[in-house]
Amino acid sequence: MTSTNRKVRTRFAPSPTGGLHLGGVRTVLFNYLFTRQHNGQFILRIEDTDRTRFVEGAEAYIYETLAWCGLNPDESPAIGGPFGPYRQSERKAIYGRYAEQLIRDGYAYYAFDTPEELEAMRTQYKTAENPSPRYDSTLRGKMHNSLTLSSEETKKLLDAGTAYVIRLKVPENETLRFTDMIRGEVVFNSSETDDKVLLKADGMPTYHLAVVVDDHLMEITHSFRGEEWLPSAPVHILLWKYLFGLENMVTWAHLPLILKPDGNGKLSKRDGDRLGFPVFAMNWTDPRTGDFTKGYRELGFLPEAFVNMLAVLGWNDGTEQELFSMEELLQKFSVEKIHKKGAKFNYEKALWFNKEWIKKLSADQLKPQVIYWLKNAGIDISGKEDQLPGIIEQVKDRCTLLSDFVEQTSFFFQAPEKLDLDAVLKKWNDQKNSFFIELIRGYELATDFTPENLEHSFKELAAASQLKPGELMLPLRIMLVGGKFGPHVFDIAAAIGAKATISRIKYALSLLENHSKDA
């Protein structure tokens, strides 16, 4: 009946008020997957009708986030399209016309109540049973509007330039229903919704008017939005009915919320700050306050992992599979399998996804990212680029975040800055010291510096010195790597070469000697 024969068109309609929240990106993802599966078009529309909340740079941030995630729109303010403009602030006149039309048709009215009057109404009618009185059919007769005023009075006020809003005249006791793609049929009674403001005093529309008008004008067929919008669906249903016909209404899908890990409730940026994980996709600095908020990208997440993690937060294909590439998501995603229940966000699991994706990607695929992180950390890899894929291959199973590549690979390029001497000091003695002096001699003479040869001569010397190799390997590791981590120690020695190996051993020996003296 509705849009089955129309070309699928969806939209993501964020407000440019700050960084993009996890939930926002997931909404984009589901939009995108659904749209691509139906060979439709995905539109980015900027809902900047609230001038007071507009934040410079937020729109650019949105483009960058979508690009990073590989979720680019087909139409947007930046790239244009046949249904522009795509910024609601630039469509102001359009909404005004529809609001006036609603008034002419008797579905809306002018309201002149000042904020103070509204406040007075709320306190006056507030009772224990009704803590938040609404501007609705029961009360509008008592307020200052074109329904209670004579048409002459109304005209006079309008002509005098009196500030006004246009409110929807919500009918009494009307059953309003629609079929949600995720929840099935949802029913409301119109008496439960108030006379929502459609057009604000500054002439800008509220979300309710703008979303319906634009969805119609932009020929949107399916609308994915967060569950927090469900209670305002009756307003939108009414608007569709009065303006464009219920038969043309978009098909809605109200997505479950992403909840905070502890306790309950919507996940907010503050929860991330409090619990120590990002909620925004990328770093964000509020230009007004200077407040800085960390993002997933800069923390060292791969976009593949970020998208994957979001996809399975509230969706699952019914199998055991958890790791999905974008191609697989495009193939397997289905709205029917989106959950109804909100999911508590689990950062540990998000890290796990990143770790899995680092393991999953090849060294070549990881290489540009690793180079970026190493350069950022001031590590000079010049002359060793060719070795990088091999090095990445050796350490990638040990990395959870891309940033971990710095610690896990830096010792291949430069001597460790700090040595975990405590790890060796406890069991250090002259015998071991002599062993390493001998080892240096041996390695200086070594012609074939392969891991196998190095290990072989190391063990031979250990046996000759009557020492257990196990007690010597950790010291060697500390000397070369700086700490108790990393790939096999002889692989590292071979990779950095004889010269570096020997100088690092010598340097460590000198430190150990000083410590022994001190003690």
Add this chain to the structure above:
RNA sequence: GGAGCGUUGGUCAAGGGGUUAAGACACCUCCCUUUCACGGAGGAAUCACGGGUUCGAUUCCCGUACGCUCUACCA
């Protein structure tokens, strides 16, 4: 207060009238590993509660409880 939505292990979840109720994260034990990881083996749930329907309900229906969202000239 009201309305709407929801309720399978600590978390994410599969499943769905008859099952030993999958799997993953985290946690614990062990194996592998002369580091750290990877990997491997194992450990824990009568599916919120109460009624129905049924030969049989975690699965269907109705209540209850609990939770969430909304209740702005914000989206």
